[in-house]
Amino acid sequence: MPTIRVTVPQAAWSKDEKAQIVAKLTDGLNAVAADSGKGDIKPYINVHIEETAEGGYAMGGQVVG
Structure with a gap:
């Protein structure tokens, strides 16, 4: 199953x-x-959205939040 x-x-x-x-x-x-011939895989695609706490991630080497 594809997971995003x-x-x-x-x-x-x-x-x-x-x-x-x-x-x-x-x-x-x-x-x-x-488009690549794999057909309709929509029923098998999982999307997970994870929310990070303040200060729980960084961009460009700088902690955000």
């Missing part, structure tokens, strides 16, 4: 926004699969 993992700052995205992220990532991966 996304890490975001805690409370940065609303529940509705996360639903949009899931839908668009799923559709995008499914489109690539279809």
Whole structure:
């Protein structure tokens, strides 16, 4: 099963926004699969959104939050 993992700052995205992220990532991966002859894999795609606590991640070597 394909799995997409996304890490975001805690409370940065609303529940509705996360639903949009899931839908668009799923559709995008499914489109690539279809274009490469793998057919419709949408029912098998898992998307995990992980929220990090403040200070729990870094960008460019700098802790964010």
